[in-house]
Amino acid sequence: MVQTKEKLSTDVAASGVTAASTSTARTRAPGRRLASPLSGRAPQIDAQVAPRASRRRQSGHFLLHYFEMCAPMCVGFAVGDLIYFWVAGLFGYSEPFRQLPELSVMVVTFTMTAPMTAWMLFRGMPRRPTAEMSAVMPILAIGLLVLGWLAIVPKGNLALLEHGLMMPAMLVPMFFRLDLYTGRAGHTGRHTVRGKGER
Numbered sequence: 001m002v003q004t005k006e007k008l009s010t011d012v013a014a015s016g017v018t019a020a021s022t023s024t025a026r027t028r029a030p031g032r033r034l035a036s037p038l039s040g041r042a043p044q045i046d047a048q049v050a051p052r053a054s055r056r057r058q059s060g061h062f063l064l065h066y067f068e069m070c071a072p073m074c075v076g077f078a079v080g081d082l083i084y085f086w087v088a089g090l091f092g093y094s095e096p097f098r099q100l101p102e103l104s105v106m107v108v109t110f111t112m113t114a115p116m117t118a119w120m121l122f123r124g125m126p127r128r129p130t131a132e133m134s135a136v137m138p139i140l141a142i143g144l145l146v147l148g149w150l151a152i153v154p155k156g157n158l159a160l161l162e163h164g165l166m167m168p169a170m171l172v173p174m175f176f177r178l179d180l181y182t183g184r185a186g187h188t189g190r191h192t193v194r195g196k197g198e199r
Helices: 002-027 042-090 101-122 127-134 136-149 155-176
Strands: none
Touching: 042 101, 042 155, 101 127, 101 136, 101 155, 127 136, 127 155, 136 155
């Protein structure tokens, strides 16, 4: 009887140790998470924070594209105006914007559009959006010339107006291609992978 009782007590102790180790292993098993009062809120917090961060990245991507296109345009017309005024002075025109309004608009259009287009192609932008952006300044120039010919706007102010309106005008095609200019279309720069239908 004594031996039987000792054996029973030993078996009970062993089963208790086994149960404790099993429960500990289950608690600490890899890939399993302990229940937490915050576990139900985590997906809601992620769902609220992720879209805001995404919008910030898209806005930053849009502004970076805008700056990258404005910068070469500004450099282009700054250098182009200096050369144009110097050449015009050689031919006796001290105020070419006022004295040669049509030619001035054409020169300003070229000096702003050419460097921007070259930079977009260098950065690997698709050809169609590049062509759309490059068409903005000629369209703006034609509109200003029509206003000048109709005497709605003084011809001497046309070139200066084009300088001032170039940046707002560039936003128009950008808003029509938000997927591209915000980065949602996957454009990453010079080494962009273009789709089958994109040229």
